[in-house]
Amino acid sequence: MSSSDNPKSPILITTASDRAESRIIYQPRRDIYLSNIRHAFHLAPGDIRKCANNTMVVNHQSGTGGARPAPYSVLNGSRRAIEFVRRLAGDQIPPEFAPHLEQVTLTTATDGTRIYFPCPFKETEATVALKSVEASAVAALAQLRFPAGTPTRRIHVDLERAATFLCSTYIATIAGMGKQDPGVKSKLKSKLSVSTAILYRRLSANLYETKTPGEYYHIHGSLEAGKTLNMIGLESHRPDLTEYRECIDVIERHVRQFTVAELEEMNGRERQAGVPAIKWEEFKQTNHGRTLLTTPPWEVRKIGDSPPVPWPAAPSPVAPSSKPRVLAGIRVLELCRIIAGPAIGRTLAEYGAQVIKVTSPHLSDVPFFQVDGNTGKHTCNLDLRSPAGRAEFEELLSTADVVLDGYRPGSMDRLGYGPEQLVERTQGRGKGIIYVAEDCFGDKGDMAGRAGWQQIADCWTGLAWAQGQFMGLDEPVVPPFPMSDYGTGCMGAIAALTALYRRATEGGSWLGRTSLCQYDVFLLRLGLYDDDVQERVRKEHDRAFFELRHADSVDEVGGRALKSMRRVHPELFDERLVQRAFSKGFGEEISWCRSPVTVEGLRVGFDRASRPNGSDRPTWEEWEVEESVVEG
Structure with missing residues (x-):
């Protein structure tokens, strides 16, 4: 594959025209994965034509009928994630693993651009890398x-x-x-544990707003809810509370009686699994x-x-x-x-x-x-x-x-x-x-x-x-x-x-x-x-x-x-x-x-x-x- 340094020049792409599924092809010059080529590049019918020797010519010229920027590629992101985790892990990945890591091929039944989870995180890419x-x-x-x-x-x-x-x-x-x-x-x-079987007790492991508006604390009763519920002034069992929103409202009213600092002190005393919800930039400034x-x-x-x-x-x-x-x-x-x-x-x-x-x-x-x-x-x-x-x-x-x-x-x-x-x-x-x-x-x-x-x-x-x-x-x-x-x-x-x-x-x-x-x-x-x-x-x-x-x-x-x-x-x-x-x-x-x-x-x-x-x-x-x- 080759391309000129001119960004408007065509890119030659090798593809297998006799395969039913998409084949992902890496173009080193532009670091792009091409799959289902017309779809991935939003190409008009005239922008891609078959040539000899199983090659396609894609027209990247701007203007009427030209290709629009490719959508984000999860495949490409996954490859970057592989390289990133290699750098982060350093010598935790033995050098003997490297030749095998180079043999990894990523496969998909789609065009490689689909983001599956309703989240902003690169979860699929991270998992593919790991x-x-x-x-x-x-x-x-x-x-x-x-x-x-x-x-x-x-x-x-x-x-x-x-x-x-x-x-x-x-x-x-x-x-x-x-x-x-x-x-x-x-x-x-x-047998279901009491904490997971009863809704009220299950919601002892949940995120709630605290006494300070805009500050949140995730209490967590683990698989034994009583300590956490008692810690915030609630009974271990409330048979009268069976409705989802009612349980949340009752527990949150009690959590809102305390600041994050107070909840942290009680949480440490009772050895419970709770933390404040903080932002990534705040987390990076903590000792941890x-x-x-x-x-x-x-x-x-x-x-x-x-x-x-x-x-x-x-x-x-x-x-x-x-x-x-x-x-x-x-x-x-x-x-x-x-x-x-x-x-x-x-x-x-x-x-x-x-x-x-x-x-x-x-x-x-x-x-x-x-x-x-x-x-x-x-x-x-x-x-x-x-x-x-x-x-x-x-x-x-x-x-x-x-x-x-x-x-x-x-x-x-x-x-x-x-x-x-x-x-x-x-x-x-x-x-x-x-x-x-x-x-x-x-x-x-x-x-x-x-x-x-x-x-x-x-x-x-x-x-x-x-x-x-x-x-x-x-x-x-x-x-x-x-x-x-x-x-x-x-x-x-x-x-x-x-x-x-x-x-x-x-x-x-x-x-x-x-x-x-x-x-x-x-x-x-x-x-x-x-x-x-x-x-x-x-x-x-x-x-x-x-x-x-x-x-x-x-x-x-x-x-x-x-x-x-x-x-x-x-x-x-x-x-x-x-x-x-x-x-x-x-x-x-x-x-x-x-x-x-x-x-x-x-x-x-x-x-x-x-x-x-x-x-x-x-x-x-x-x-x-x-x-x-x-x-x-």
């Missing part, structure tokens, strides 16, 4: 494990699948019902913000010495035609709940790891999140405070390769299972341990150690204010879907894969860390969409979405966003993007989102359908393979 790094790590591991295979493997990352990954739990179904269907509760085997601006999105460091680890003997493929699984035989203990931590384990299971999700019988989880989040795993309940539970856990730990920690910072240390403690426990067994911790704020800066969730990170870093301003409001609104959770899960998976590579090549035990705030910082540093792009997105989506206010719940925000996206972007809900199978654990057919990633020569996908928490015995044996899932 999934590209994840896939390059997998390809590098495959080169180690299967040296007779292809030296560099072709990698594809699908834009639509990357977008659905960010709202997986809203797309997953059980018995044909989604998260917000009223009848879905009857299909969930786990300045710290995270100089911290990579994820970090992996060596914490113990041991020899390099040979790969475990991998089980035979399920069928003669099955491709190998790069993490087959790798054992992962997942000590996590809700979304971000389980998303790490789910990703490792996609690449073939044996993942056991260990939950506590005395801690609540959200049952519907298990439909998507437990895919590919085994699940067991263990009380790590009891001698019997600890003995069973330590038996699992004796041969584990990876431990995932998604609890409040320090919780596992107090139980004797923190990273340095596990290095001591696994000394002399012949292989190091990998410990990956994800939390809300990270382990640096003055917010380290505080509890938090996705909404808390989004309010603290400035996402909520940016979302509200995008919606035409002078107030914050928590963005739709747990996108920060899933993005953090992807970064945690990258940390685990990197540590596995380091352990195999250098030996040792390794600690990986990431956080919801680190994902949000990466996302915001990518920049918001330009004003004209934001205006296009606003015009596309339902008016009802833009009628939301700061105190609308995450379920209300997500529900309206999903309804609008189904109308505007039906391609996101195409059957090609989901997989269906019968779940023995749930006793129903379930559906979940397919992986955004394909890696040449490897099978990426699950070996078994999801199941509720606590479904299996705590053992590394008895790993069934469900052919309906493998072949789906």
Whole structure:
């Protein structure tokens, strides 16, 4: 391809005229992705003509019939995001991953200009970039494990699948019902926690205006609402309050009795997960913000010495035609709940790891999140405070390769299972341990150690204010879907894969860390969409979405966003993007989102359908393979 330095000269574009789908072509001179060429450049019929040798000539001359500026390209933005995350991560991405990262091809069923979410953030681009790094790590591991295979493997990352990954739990179904269907509760085997089952208590985790007009605070009762409600002068239970707006009004009236400073003092005293909603520019001036601006999105460091680890003997493929699984035989203990931590384990299971999700019988989880989040795993309940539970856990730990920690910072240390403690426990067994911790704020800066969730990170870093301003409001609104959770899960998976590579090549035990705030910082540093792009997105989506206010719940925000996206972007809900199978654990057919990633020569996908928490015995044996899932 070539072009003159004259901006009015034609651009020669190579294209495949015999393909049914769009082919994306990169033109180095102008740094433009061209797809569905006439549509992407708003060309009139006379502005593009076919020439010999499968080339097209596009007329970029101004004037009547000339091409107008191309709309924003998500594909081009995704490529820039890949380069940006490489710079931010620095040496956290091993140099051996680079040749594989160069092999990434981005695919889409559209023209590459569609922005899927009613948000000002480059969420799809950020996820495509992270999934590209994840896939390059997998390809590098495959080169180690299967040296007779292809030296560099072709990698594809699908834009639509990357977008659905960010709202997986809203797309997953059980018995044909989604998260917000009223009848879905009857299909969930786990008992709903009181905090998630009762609307009044659920709204103890919400954003409200404070005593100072224009200042907002996100209180968060986590999965035990009583402390937060009592903290602001409300009863733990109000059976008389059942209507959505009435619950919000009652709670907000009580929050408005306090300033941000007073709420912070009470929140700290009660050790609750609450924060003020501040803007990005304010966040960057905080001690925590300045710290995270100089911290990579994820970090992996060596914490113990041991020899390099040979790969475990991998089980035979399920069928003669099955491709190998790069993490087959790798054992992962997942000590996590809700979304971000389980998303790490789910990703490792996609690449073939044996993942056991260990939950506590005395801690609540959200049952519907298990439909998507437990895919590919085994699940067991263990009380790590009891001698019997600890003995069973330590038996699992004796041969584990990876431990995932998604609890409040320090919780596992107090139980004797923190990273340095596990290095001591696994000394002399012949292989190091990998410990990956994800939390809300990270382990640096003055917010380290505080509890938090996705909404808390989004309010603290400035996402909520940016979302509200995008919606035409002078107030914050928590963005739709747990996108920060899933993005953090992807970064945690990258940390685990990197540590596995380091352990195999250098030996040792390794600690990986990431956080919801680190994902949000990466996302915001990518920049918001330009004003004209934001205006296009606003015009596309339902008016009802833009009628939301700061105190609308995450379920209300997500529900309206999903309804609008189904109308505007039906391609996101195409059957090609989901997989269906019968779940023995749930006793129903379930559906979940397919992986955004394909890696040449490897099978990426699950070996078994999801199941509720606590479904299996705590053992590394008895790993069934469900052919309906493998072949789906």
